[in-house]
Structures are given as C-alpha cells and as structure tokens.
Amino acid sequence: MKRLLIILVSGLLTTSVYAQDKAAEELVASMPKADMTYRELMETMGKSSATIHEGILRQNKQMVTYGVNYILTHPAPKHKPWSIMQKSDQQNFKSSLLAFDKILDTHAERVVKAADDNNWAMASEAAFDLQNACVSCHAMWKDKVK
Numbered sequence: 001m002k003r004l005l006i007i008l009v010s011g012l013l014t015t016s017v018y019a020q021d022k023a024a025e026e027l028v029a030s031m032p033k034a035d036m037t038y039r040e041l042m043e044t045m046g047k048s049s050a051t052i053h054e055g056i057l058r059q060n061k062q063m064v065t066y067g068v069n070y071i072l073t074h075p076a077p078k079h080k081p082w083s084i085m086q087k088s089d090q091q092n093f094k095s096s097l098l099a100f101d102k103i104l105d106t107h108a109e110r111v112v113k114a115a116d117d118n119n120w121a122m123a124s125e126a127a128f129d130l131q132n133a134c135v136s137c138h139a140m141w142k143d144k145v146k
Contacts, residue, residue, distance in 0.1 A: 024082065024094035027101060034075035038084050041077045044070070049131060052111055056123050064115040064123065071108045071130075084145050093144075096137060103133045 034041060048070040055063025081097060082090040110126035 023098055027098060028076045028081065031074070031076040033078060035078055036075075037079070038077040038081050041074065045074060045134070048074075049127075049134065052108075052127050052130070056111075056115070056120055056127055059118075059120055061115045065112055068108045068112040071104055085141070086144065086146055089141075089144050093141060096140065100133060100137045104130060107133060 036044070048067040051067035052064050052071075055061070055065075055067060082093045085093045107126055107130035111123050111130060114120070114123035114126055
C-alpha cells in the first residue's frame, strides 16, 4: 500500500507546477473555511478516524458514517495548507494534498459501504487502509513543517 501511495504521489509530482497550483487552490477553495489551523484540522481528522474505528468495533453504522462524513466533507483550514511548509517544499506538498485527498475519500467510501453491507471485516480492512494513508502522508511531511 505504501508503495502504491508513493507511486501515486510521484506521478502527480511530474505534472506542471501551474496545474498543481491551480488544482490545489481549487481544491481548497471548494471547501468551507474552518476557524482552525491545519494542525487542528488534522487532529479533528484523527478524532474522526477514531470514531470510525470505534464504530467498527461496536458494529455501529451511525458512528462509522459520522466519522466518514467528516473525512469526506472536511473544511479547509483558515490559512493555505501549504503555508506550513518551507517555500522549497510547497509544490510537492500541494501534489501530496491532491493525491491524498482522493486516496482518503476512496478508503472512507469503502469503509462506509462495507459497514452498510454489515461486512465488518471489510470495513476494518478499509479503515486500516485509511489509517495507513494518513500515517504515510505524516511520515512524508511531519519533519518538513516550518
């Protein structure tokens, strides 16, 4: 899975800088603005992930749906997300944001579909993939934040 994420992100890094800028700007602009920092947003996403995992353990579709809904509809932070990075890393971070936004949505949708089907083992597997995507992104960027 980690290799797939790296390949996906690497593929996006080869697109034009202009397209990355525009796509990242459009992605952020399409989201409601939150009165929180990027760090606070990530903490809230972590709480949503925990709600998903607890919902799976309890076999509670409502909890799973609640956690997934936040991940699928999360707001943008009050500042440009890439502003947390050094100037030299901002383009690559924009590419990662674009890639991981799609990856998280895919795994989150798999989680809720499996829960709707009462396939809790599959929901757990999809939640693991979701969590692994989060960890992969954090591993790539946590030491590069200003």
